[in-house]
Amino acid sequence: MSDLNTQRRQFLKTTLGAAAVAIAPGMLLFDVAHGNPQAAASGKVRWGMLVDINQCKDGCNDCVTACNKENGLSGGTKSTDPQWIRKISIKDVSTGHEQSLPMMCQHCEHPPCVDVCPTQASFKRADGIVLVDRHRCIGCRYCMMACPYKARSFVHEPLENQNPDVPRGKGTVEACNMCVLRIDNGLQPACVEGCQNKAILFGDLNDANSEIAKKIQSVASVQVRADLQLNTGIRYQGL
């Protein structure tokens, strides 16, 4: 009887040990998805940004320039030119107080663009980045109408010599993709790097130890159109 028990214990120990060895690398991969292009985007992560408007200078366009260069945008501002990030100025008419801030896709937790897309081309990746799958996009532009932030653009003209890392083409809708390839390679989005005043902080909102999570806990920040309850990934400080 005791013999049998020992064997059973031995068996359980070995099986559990083997299971742990088999599962551990998977768990580790899950955590280091940032900076490992071969690993899938992790649902544990939620990428986000905190824009400190007090640091954002009126007339400075560095984030827009960096975005245009990274993604191969023309930099034009006509209504038919794709713009992934815009600098906008707002003024309190009663006091005359003016502020300048960057506005782009807010990477909502509940994105209206994804709700309305008839082909599921608009989608939210596991790590919270809202993207357009251009292979599926039919250019109907429902998402552009649904977006409360006017963040999406339609490509009207044929394009040539695109950046090999950022495929773009006529007839599809596009928007800020938070420089998804840079993130997968462990880099920061281009606008964050391009901002000389360090007004944009990028990081994982779900990781309590990340700089951004600590900062949104300690300073007051708001979501634009919070009343829509979209829970945006981009937050503004000083708005």
Add this chain to the structure above:
Amino acid sequence: MKLLLSLLFCLCIPAVFAAEANTPKLDIGKGGQCVKDTQWMRINHMHLLIHQRDEAVRKGIRSEQISLKNCVDCHASTKDDSVVARDDSFCVGCHRYAAVSIDCFECHASKRKIALANKDAQ
């Protein structure tokens, strides 16, 4: 029987030559085998590309080996750095022969990354 077989064999030789003569001659760029052998790739490359694009775009799994960018980097012509610029370019040659249109390069870059980078620098 032997005579018949040799006769058949003789008949086959011109057929083989004819088939060879009709197939497109491609500018394979750097060439070489990195994913699978040539015959397998001729038949199956589209399945790899479609599978890889969905994994990469929707899940964020970016394979180091299987990627359209890597195909272009190796197979673009050494003369003009492109896979679609001429009639014998790597992609165009076969696709025109098989009458299968490709729209990959309406969005994706058809040139080597280095070539585009050099152009930007100038």
